[in-house]
Amino acid sequence: MHSPERRGAHLRAHTPGRMANWxxxxxxxxxxxxxxxxxxxxxxxxxxNFLSKRISLLERAYKTTLMTRHVDGIRLTREGLQVLEAAKRMEEASFGLDCTLNQATPSLSGEVRIAVTEGLGTFWLAPRLVEFQRAYPGLLVDLKCEMREADVMRLEADLAVQLEHPDQPDLKRIKIGRLHIMPFVSPSYVEVYGMPKNADDIRQNHRVVLQDAEQTKAKEMYEKYAAGREQVGFVAMRNNVSTAHLWSIAKGAGIGWLPTYVPALGDPLIPLDIGVQFQLDIWLTYHPDAKKIARVRQLIDWTVQSFDGRKYPWFSDEFVHPKDLQKAYKEAEPLVNLFAGFKKVSRPKIVPIYPNRASGTDR
Structure with missing residues (x-):
């Protein structure tokens, strides 16, 4: 069997008008x-060395330099950045083609296991996974949502989405997005305590809510922005899961730090522009042999697409303010539709069967 280097030796330079070699x-x-x-x-x-030669071949094909080599890695040129965006579109189209072909011949079957932090799993991946499961109806998707990192080397999951840099050297790891975190407050909180003016005002006159769990950097954030402040009397509530954290903030328990996409969940939370923000990179990890399994490979590819910052700007490296997310989201559908299972809906008024019973005139 030929090596990857030998198998790629037949690739030829690009001729104008031909499709780029995928x-x-x-x-x-x-x-x-x-x-x-x-x-x-x-x-x-x-x-x-093989990868470097392939990149050089691509550069010669288009007669332009796409990246420069440095001791600490590579840097894309202006042309390279343009090609990167086009390459992402090719990847997305390739995934769409795979989904279409597999829908036509749904041959994949078995169980796939994905571990993810509780917030991203509940609010983002769970609604999206319905689409994946319909594309591959023969698969059973086991979604594990918890803040503890899954040990994929010990096969606790086929792949994992986490917010801390993977430190196991044998893991396959890809940075697939970035989570931007900023403080939010509810209208009901503002009615009682007033609108926070700045970080000092929060420390002196307000209450906060903390999510004290793995992968959240809550302790680091507290030490940075509230150093020396006793938690009793200042922290209104601590919790260990994202759902409780969100609801406590939405109901007015205190000011809390949340991902910038939370306004799309339906609650009228107010983002606070007080310069107290931080970011968490989103990492995908999996066992080195995982991609050899077709059903796992499909889930890996789908997960990468689900955090594409070009399509979903709240996962891009650049900060996008919550008020600008709908404009930055280029799809035609309203942003809230992505989280339709969590937005508020009007409930039908319940009409009593015997409306006059209270007045004593029922029969």
Missing amino acids: DLVRIFLEVARIGSFRAAAEQLNMSA
Whole structure:
């Protein structure tokens, strides 16, 4: 059997008017995302020298430099950034084609297990996974939502989405997005305590809610912005899951830090522009052999697409203010439709069967 290097030897330079070679583009996309030939080589199970030659072939085909090599990794040129966006669109189209073909011949079957932090699992992936399961009806999707990191090397899950940088050297890992966190407050809280003016005003005159759980950086955030402030009398509530954290803030328990996409959940939360924000990178990890299993490979590809910052701007590296998310989200559907299961809906008025019973005139 030929090595990847030998199998790729037949690739030819691009001729204007021909479709770009997806194998070359896929390699470029992986190197650009990871930022290093060495790390990308580990990810793709190929040699760094082979990847470098493939990128050079792509550059010669288009007669332009796409990336520059440095001691600490690679940097994309202006043309490289443009090609990166086009490559992402090719990847998305490729995934769409895979879904269509598999819908036509749904041959995948079995169980796939994905572990994810509780908030991202509940509010984002669970609604999306319905689409994946319908595309592959022969699959049983086991979604595990908890703040503890799953040990995929010990096969606790086939893949995991987490908010801390994976430190196990044998893991396959991809940064798939970024979570932007900022403080929010509910209208009911403002009615009682007033609108917070700045960070000092919060420390002196307000109450906060903390999510004290793994992968949230709650302790680091508290030490940075409320150093020396005793929690008793200042922290109104501590909780260990995202759902309780969201509801306590929405009901007015205190000011709390939430992802910038939460206004789409339906509650009228108010973002506070007081310069107290932070970010958490979103990482996908899986066992080195996981991609050899077709059903797991499909779930990995789908998960990467689900956190594409180009399509879902609240997961992009650049901060997008909550008030600008609908404008930045380029799809035609309202943003709240992505979280339709959680938005508020008007409930029908319940009409008593015997409306006059209270007045004593019923029969």
